Amino acid sequence: MRNNSETIDKISERSGERTRVCGWIANKRSSGKIRFLQLRDGTGVIQCVVMADRVTPEVFELADHIPYESSVIVTGQVQKDPRSSIGFEIAVDNIEVISEALPYPISKKDHGVAFLMDHRHLWLRSSRQNALMKIRSVLTRSARSYFDELGFISVEAPILTPTACEGTTSLFEVAYFDRSAYLTQSGQLYGEAAAMALGKIYVYGPTFRAEKSKTRRHLTEFWMIEPEMAFCELPDAIDLAEGLICRIVSDTLNQCSPQLKVLERDLSRLELVKPPFPRLTYTEAIDILKQKGMDIEWGADLGGDEESVLSGAFDKPVFVTHYPADIKAFYMKRDPTNDRLALAVDLLAPEGYGEIIGGGQREDSLEALEHRIDEHGLDKEPLEWYLDLRRYGSVPHAGFGMGIERALAWISGIHHVRETIAFPRLLDRLYP
RNA sequence: UCCUCGAUAGCUCAAUUGGCAGAGCGAGCGGCUGUUAACCGCUAGGUUCCUGGUUCGAGUCCAGGUCGAGGAGCCA
Incomplete structure (x- = not known):
């Protein structure tokens, strides 16, 4: 079907030639x-010019009445034209209708957000959504390449898990034959096991949180990339994260400039994203917030307002370290110089x-980990395999997870994470 | 779970103090040989979210419900 056809992004290579373009109106x-037809093929949009004296009356009539989003194959000569936004247009001599669309x-x-979300499967055809999906593709490839090039091994963690990875957050329960299973909240615990086997690994996969969060930063199903490194400590993980962010920002700037332009992203903000990033301890962050008049006490977690004020104080991403252990997960290692803090x-x-x-x-001491599991009221039996990692050659190790949708929302400059994934899953949305 | 706001044509919205249901886009028809969300003219298109109440009269006021949006908590 695509014989002798060309995609719109490569159309300049056919300047002056007669060619075919497959696409949608x-x-x-x-x-x-x-008649002017804007033809879209996923790689771009090109204007097709239909002149009454160049085509049969049937084709001219067709160009007049073809409904939006009908699929067609247009044949014509590729012509340079300064009036075109892409520099070229097609002088049509035939239009073959593959399927005439309904209204x-x-x-x-x-349109309103609710209407567009109900039609997400069609909304994806718009230029803005097209741009976002392309940036997402570059971003995920860039993140994976960053780890691949550093010698990390890609490992998949299970989606179905026997228990919670992090005790406090809600789990999606599913029937698993005659018992229950849960959709994974994080690949991390499995990533730790893989790091003990392979050294440096990363898990890229979906994550599920049954939290009733209803904000522009939350999805119930989202994707994370989670590196884990054996024989590494907190500063190594921070350096790795800094390198990752710089890499994905630079790759998207270099490879997605047309898409970022569609989204009207202020590129000057992204161009500032170069190492080193500010590194604050939680205690320093609290001091800054208090100086800025925020009502927050040491020991409280940073909410959306606090995060905004803190990140607003810098023009680069900001690392915050050494949180109170009480507000972090059970597997976090305590600061050896201050037992109240987590690394x-x-x-x-x-x-x-x-x-x-x-x-x-991560906590690498068997005794400390068993103690934490008890403290958090977790069941030890399903975690025995995880404790085995500390029984058989435990080592200091560290890692992190980056949320793809939040990173993409920031880099793309869009307001809500629901547009950063093709088919978002939200508290009140499971369709389409 | 809590707080705030909203629901009128296929879509986006308007409708003054409670007094004839409106516009743009989209659809149909017509016009225009370079349009850029093209433009111009005409036509069709309504259970005003649901249930009940107040009233001579309810899109508008009251009560309950449903759905949606924004935010909080929690988190990436």
């Missing part, structure tokens, strides 16, 4: 005996996008 305009629900004018690190994105990375150094 994105828009139409007309004037007298001339298309998404019009050229504005944890979060990375706050600029411009109010909040936490995009969370991680730290």
